[in-house]
Amino acid sequence: METKSIMIVGVGGQGSLLASRIIGNVLLSQGFDVKVSEVHGMSQRGGSVVTYVKYGDKVYSPVIEKGEADIIVSFELLEAARWVSYLKKGGHLITSTQQLDPMPVVTGAAEYPENIADKLQELGVDVISADALSLAEKAGSAKASNVVLMGLIASKMDFPDEVWKDAIKQCVKEKFHELNLKAFELGKNI
Amino acid sequence: MKKLMLGNEAFARGLYEGGCRLISSYPGTPSTEITEFGAEYDAMYAEWAPNEKVAMETAVGASIAGARSFCGMKHVGLNVAADPLYTASYTGVTGGLVIAVADDPGMHSSQNEQDSRHHAIASKVPMLEPSDSAECRDFVKEAFEISEKFDTPIIVRLSTRVAHSQSSVELQDREEHDIIPYKKNAPKYAMVPAFAKARHIVVEERTKKLTEFAEKSPLNKTEINNGKIGVITSGISYQYAKEALGDGVSYLKLGMVNPLPVKLIQDFASKFDTVYVIEELDDIIEAHCKKIGVNVIGKELFGFIGELSQSIIAEKILGKKTEFTEFLEAVPVRPPVMCAGCPHRGLFYSLAKNNIIVSGDIGCYSLGSAAPLNSMDSIICMGASISALHGMNKISGKEGEKKSIAVIGDSTFIHSGITSLINIAYNATNSTVIILDNSITGMTGHQQNPTTGMNLKGDPASKVSLEELCKAVGINRIRVVDPYNMAQTEAAILEELTVEEPSVIISRRPCALLKYVKHKPALRVDTDKCKSCKMCLKIGCPAISIKDGKAAIEKTQCVGCGICTEMCKFDAITE
Numbered sequence: 001m002e003t004k005s006i007m008i009v010g011v012g013g014q015g016s017l018l019a020s021r022i023i024g025n026v027l028l029s030q031g032f033d034v035k036v037s038e039v040h041g042m043s044q045r046g047g048s049v050v051t052y053v054k055y056g057d058k059v060y061s062p063v064i065e066k067g068e069a070d071i072i073v074s075f076e077l078l079e080a081a082r083w084v085s086y087l088k089k090g091g092h093l094i095t096s097t098q099q100l101d102p103m104p105v106v107t108g109a110a111e112y113p114e115n116i117a118d119k120l121q122e123l124g125v126d127v128i129s130a131d132a133l134s135l136a137e138k139a140g141s142a143k144a145s146n147v148v149l150m151g152l153i154a155s156k157m158d159f160p161d162e163v164w165k166d167a168i169k170q171c172v173k174e175k176f177h178e179l180n181l182k183a184f185e186l187g188k189n190i
Numbered sequence: 191m192k193k194l195m196l197g198n199e200a201f202a203r204g205l206y207e208g209g210c211r212l213i214s215s216y217p218g219t220p221s222t223e224i225t226e227f228g229a230e231y232d233a234m235y236a237e238w239a240p241n242e243k244v245a246m247e248t249a250v251g252a253s254i255a256g257a258r259s260f261c262g263m264k265h266v267g268l269n270v271a272a273d274p275l276y277t278a279s280y281t282g283v284t285g286g287l288v289i290a291v292a293d294d295p296g297m298h299s300s301q302n303e304q305d306s307r308h309h310a311i312a313s314k315v316p317m318l319e320p321s322d323s324a325e326c327r328d329f330v331k332e333a334f335e336i337s338e339k340f341d342t343p344i345i346v347r348l349s350t351r352v353a354h355s356q357s358s359v360e361l362q363d364r365e366e367h368d369i370i371p372y373k374k375n376a377p378k379y380a381m382v383p384a385f386a387k388a389r390h391i392v393v394e395e396r397t398k399k400l401t402e403f404a405e406k407s408p409l410n411k412t413e414i415n416n417g418k419i420g421v422i423t424s425g426i427s428y429q430y431a432k433e434a435l436g437d438g439v440s441y442l443k444l445g446m447v448n449p450l451p452v453k454l455i456q457d458f459a460s461k462f463d464t465v466y467v468i469e470e471l472d473d474i475i476e477a478h479c480k481k482i483g484v485n486v487i488g489k490e491l492f493g494f495i496g497e498l499s500q501s502i503i504a505e506k507i508l509g510k511k512t513e514f515t516e517f518l519e520a521v522p523v524r525p526p527v528m529c530a531g532c533p534h535r536g537l538f539y540s541l542a543k544n545n546i547i548v549s550g551d552i553g554c555y556s557l558g559s560a561a562p563l564n565s566m567d568s569i570i571c572m573g574a575s576i577s578a579l580h581g582m583n584k585i586s587g588k589e590g591e592k593k594s595i596a597v598i599g600d601s602t603f604i605h606s607g608i609t610s611l612i613n614i615a616y617n618a619t620n621s622t623v624i625i626l627d628n629s630i631t632g633m634t635g636h637q638q639n640p641t642t643g644m645n646l647k648g649d650p651a652s653k654v655s656l657e658e659l660c661k662a663v664g665i666n667r668i669r670v671v672d673p674y675n676m677a678q679t680e681a682a683i684l685e686e687l688t689v690e691e692p693s694v695i696i697s698r699r700p701c702a703l704l705k706y707v708k709h710k711p712a713l714r715v716d717t718d719k720c721k722s723c724k725m726c727l728k729i730g731c732p733a734i735s736i737k738d739g740k741a742a743i744e745k746t747q748c749v750g751c752g753i754c755t756e757m758c759k760f761d762a763i764t765e
Contacts, residue, residue, distance in 0.1 A: 047526035067514035
């Protein structure tokens with residue numbers, strides 16, 4: 001099988017590392033060769049954060065480059081716009097509708113573009129947007145919006161639900177299992 | 191059992207399986223997790239040392255005592271530890287000694303982009319370079335074998351993409367290696383000139399033997415495919431090359447990057463019309479090829495700067511470009527910022543407001559250099575804030591001393607600020623130093639240090655008193671402030687700048703991200719009272735923005751630190 005690429009983008013602190021680990025474990029359990037690449041340190045402090053997940057018969061490079069991602073999952077709208085160039089022609093862009101102003105917008109040095117999801121759609125990109133934050137709050141915590149989006153990705157990939165749920169349980173502390181499984185269900189049923 | 195592991199986690203697994211008994215490191219992105227994962231194995235003693243030099247010397251001592259030992263650091267950390275490295279190369283080892291150095295091409299989290307292979311060459315120590323997690327584990331075990339067989343410390347070089355990428359590793363059991371009984375051997379270990387002269391001869395002979403080993407070691411792998419192109423590469427660059435060029439070219443993948451083989455490279459190159467060297471940063475392999483008469487193409491295509499990637503290689507060698515769609519409007523950048531509730535924020539605002547020249551250092555507070563605070567004048571290396579301020583003040587004199595300040599974190603101060611402070615006291619400048627004591631090593635992800643009262647395992651440990659320490663080195667004016675009280679902190683800074691003797695201000699408040707720190711309820715803006723003056727935006731808090739013309743506080747981010755309430759003249763921000 002040709003290597004497939006999933007990119008997870010967001011803002012430092014939104015939980016993209018956990019999301020990439022969940023997907024990585026799902027893919028490993030299905031017998032794929034998997035590479036997950038993350039960046040730690042400086043860039044985590046509220047900066048734009050990107051992680052890569054690649055899988056197939058044999059994966060070499062752990063990084064994804066412009067025009068290579070089959071799926072991009074974005075935890076924030078502006079980040080979806082920033083990273084859309086990494087999407088392959090015909091790929092899917094899944095994005096939360098959450099907006100977080102970056103410092104240049106806060107200080108008035110730049111403006112947050114309006115109607116990002118619509119503009120991306122006009123470019124011919126397959127955009128699937130969801131209010132992951134509200135659904136996460138419904139599941140019990142705003143912090144679970146990453147797992148809501150995992151539910152949404154699960155609906156775009158062809159693996160049994162149980163595999164996803166096992167991976168979530170493997171990556172999350174036991175006392176948060178119930179909350180995250182609920183968030184996953186809510187995402188899956190969007 | 192197959193497990194998805196970070197390169198750093200697999201490295202720690204390799205230490206465990208390879209019978210390592212002691213780990214001593216200083217945190218530094220992207221190397222930190224090797225030691226954190228290593229500490230999870232009870233079979234290995236693990237500690238955070240005050241700096242990389244101490245860490246390496248500790249590991250050297252453990253090796254002399256007969257145990258397999260390890261120290262880990264980032265690339266700039268190896269500069270700090272270079273002193274013991276270059277002489278440990280002469281003494282060699284008793285128990286195997288493995289050193290991890292993690293380079294950061296692309297500078298994701300570093301102040302420079304140096305290539306650590308130069309240290310291996312200059313210290314005449316062998317260096318291995320894995321390209322994925324499975325190799326991290328395997329190479330570490332092999333490194334212990336090489337270390338003991340050739341009587342040498344050995345470096346395993348990682349790069350950010352290897353250290354911080356996960357790939358699958360098949361777990362194996364630990365091999366126990368008994369402690370080799372201690373035997374006094376001063377000619378080998380006591381490096382006075384007479385003994386060191388004899389050891390230098392041993393080092394040169396060892397390099398010859400290691401080169402012979404490199405010719406045949408399975409660490410250096412040849413993959414012959416069809417076509418007239420050969421590629422010589424190593425580490426992560428091999429993975430990029432395989433993805434870009436596939437089986438259309440042949441490869442010589444060098445797992446051992448110092449010393450480099452001669453005949454192996456000459457034989458490989460002789461089979462092809464064109465040979466490319468694909469390596470990140472400096473032209474180490476390329477220069478070696480040219481030195482041994484092998485004609486290769488390398489840096490003229492790929493340059494010396496930043497990371498390589500599959501698309502750079504595909505474009506430079508195959509002329510292939512990938513198409514993509516771009517968002518048509520400008521997308522505002524999202525640089526990293528100090529977290530909401532960061533105890534450094536108000537202090538940096540005060541420094542900026544008073545136009546104080548700030549001699550900065552390495553840590554979260556480097557973010558004080560970003561807009562809107564813009565309050566950092568120089569950042570060089572760990573500890574340089576204090577020593578550079580002393581140098582500046584020697585030149586700028588009394589007037590300069592009243593306008594300039596050094597800022598340094600608690601961990602960085604312990605790492606290499608103490609000797610700099612001694613210099614201020616001893617060689618007398620009226621310098622003012624602020625120790626930003628947030629009770630943790632922050633930027634690398636919350637590691638304990640000698641000022642926190644806890645060790646790597648989270649157990650209680652001896653705690654350095656910064657006040658007593660500063661006093662003992664000869665500083666008489668030492669005061670402690672709470673940076674959440676901006677007015678008090680600013681007054682202290684202005685007063686200490688005026689006095690004509692050296693002083694230390696300890697700005698003490700734990701990092702807001704620490705689990706034990708209790709947060710206050712989120713603050714809110716009374717929009718009737720808000721006059722839209724935007725003063726609250728000047729502190730660069732990620733929780734504050736303007737919504738519909740008025741200040742607004744994002745409740746999921748705000749931790750109620752109250753710095754913004756001190757900025758608001760209209761009492762519009764309340765609980």
